[in-house]
Amino acid sequence: MGAGHAHKLYRHGHSPVHALPPHTKLTAVFAFVVVVVSTPREAVWAFALYAALLGTVAYAARVPASFLLKRLLIEIPFVAFAVLMPFVAQGERVDVLGMSLSVNGLWGAWNVLAKGTLGVAASVLLAATTELRELLLGLQRLKLPPLLVQIASFMIRYGDVITDEMRRMRIARESRGFEARGVRHWGVLAKSAGALFIRSYERGERVHLAMISRGYAGSMPVIDEVTASRAQWSYALALPCAALVVCLLGWTL
Amino acid sequence: MHVPDGFINAPVSAVAGVVAAGAVAVSLRGARRELDERTAPLAGLVAAFIFAVQMLNFPVAAGTSGHLLGGALAAILVGPYTGVLCVSVVLLMQGILFADGGLTALGVNITVMAVVTTVVAYAVFRGLVKVLPKKRRSITVSAFVAALLSVPGAAAAFTLVYAIGGTTDVPIGQVLTAMVGVHVLIGIGEATITALTVGAVIAVRPDLVYGARGLTAPLKLRVNGELVDAPAAEPEPEPMPVAARSPRKLLLAGLGTSLLLAGFVSFYASANPDGLEKVAADKGIDAKVEDHAAADSPLADYGVEGITNTRVSGGLAGVIGVGVTVVAGTGVFWAVRRRRSSEAGPTSVPENV
């Protein structure tokens, strides 16, 4: 438990990307996604270039492709929807392999898939190269209201506690032969949720008491100052800037 | 129900971003009255809990599953303002860490899943608690109903957003029925979990339930084995519940939102079927959707007047929209921060950057 422990998405490393201050990375990822989203969907090649840009970052961060691809699976619900789109959208239709597909739907599917995937990949890279505590420090530096940072840091602290308790409770349930299969198991799951809440709260409350006993008053004390040099900023912002160039080309070509 | 990047067009994302930033700003102000040193971690726990249960998919029917939204739980346990903040933080962290929900769609996600669920749930909850007798059971019952209604409410809100700003023409028509139907089912799951959680917490730690504060017995002193009343010193150690404050504003806001939603949704559903579908697919519904006629929504042709090239015009609108989100969002946060630091008196929650 504890805010600083590595999360599952984090991939320990010492690459130049890992070393960048978190707030520069956050800014870069956000700007990149904004640029990607404002790119016209017809400029197919632009998305290929974006993917190449992310590939470069992944290479610099020494994040292997398999790791990245595995994390992309989170997208699956949207892929399912995107696949559905050409069948249900209306407007002009084309025949592909004997199926009547909506042109608009095809573009829509492509749009969601391309932009969504790039967004997910960018976030995955961010999470893979930045520790949780660093992310929070970054958000704090980017002037996110302190109350939100505080809630977020507690959330992460409790996150470990809850996963732990949840795992223990699931093991206890399953060792007694229970498996959630349908509506009639809701009751059990729901009761677990109530118990889980109290168990985690009381555990977390003790951590919190220990914290305020040592003078915690709402924000984590800064033990190691993080500052970003101009060079680090320009390094981080190279990604969205390159993307912006591609985007502008996409609009004019 | 997490919306990814590129699902909703830029202008609507931008507007949703402004709405979300505004709601978060209002909540930040309100939350100062709800939170103190001891309840701040409770807000964090609620956020973590929501994070966890959103990953816990529960079976609905016929092989489909849904997850909790958690807005109702948050509103009841930590109060509506803090509730909005909790769910917003969850969505922000999901976006950054797990890429669940796009960063540019954050406004849409916060508006739909944080603001609408919390406001609807809390309005219903307070209304019911007022009407029902003052017992713990009433609180559990109110929690159930509040959570039950909050989910279809969010589904409807999402539908509305998609109807206006969906990037693809997908017919709605019967989807609305399918959507609301499925979300009522999910709502039952949400309601069950919310009511049981609130019930469990209220049984063990009633001090943790925002909606049920203010039940304390007078203190006694043990003097030579006898119990005597303690001299009345300071009041309750816990800050007095804000629940006593007029919930009327919130009720009105909730009512207004619901009316607005109902009006808009039915308007779009009947006159302009355009795009409810997505949540359906997101939730894994295989509902067959019939093709509907009529494709153009009044906002579908988003463009900048006076520019003839449609691509450039649409693109400009997109860029402007995104710019507006960023500027407005930052502006609101700045305004709130400045106000807060100038107001910050001895009563404020400890805060420093």
Next chain:
Amino acid sequence: MDPVTDVTDVTPSLVPPSLDVAGLAFAYPDGHQALFGVDFRLARGERVALLGPNGAGKTTLVLHLNGILTAGAGTVKVAGLPVGRQHMAEIRRRVGIVFQDPDDQLFMPSVREDVAFGPAAAGLKGAELEARVDRALERVGMAEFKDRPPHHLSFGQRRRVAVATVLAMEPEILVLDEPSSNLDPASRRELADILRSLDVTVLMVTHDLPYALELCPRSLILSDGVIAADGRTGELLADDELMRAHRLELPFGFDPRSVTMGA
């Protein structure tokens, strides 16, 4: 139940007592009342054990000492300073609480950062902060584990680091909640040596009676939310009737009369 004030050689009139609790009563918000008027004083430099059965209100009392819980009635003063909202930061610096479970106490990614947490929250920076951390770790003999993550240490080591996190704040009084629980005999021994070497006031909450006898000349018995007895540890433990009345039991075969009292 006559208070023993002559146990220490410090004259209480010159220095304000490290801890002064008077008429303390408290009920939890759910209506359950845990404390019913607690009175006691600790002179500076004393080492005192707070004994009591489970559910006597020991932990509740501890949480009042640094203002985490606020008294419903009565007062708590730390070195003359009343516990209350206006001096909260100073109170929390002066009262160092070591909680029962070191996993609750250690929440930072490395031992160094954990020990630095308190002083950094109080505004210490740079070399001064580093020096404070080193000194605290030295005092508990954990200096070489500075950069290790706390959850990779043994339980006894974690408890020592937990003590260090509190010592780093240079408190007026050290409050330990069940310091000996879950420790193997060697770790127990090491912790006792460390506690004996410290020059701060110590309040040790425990139901480990031999440990209390070993370390604390004076003991308080908290029972049913009031101080039921206050005296020399050896005498209290030898009073079979008193012990039985408050559900305190000595381990099998342990006779306090046969043990030479600890310093």
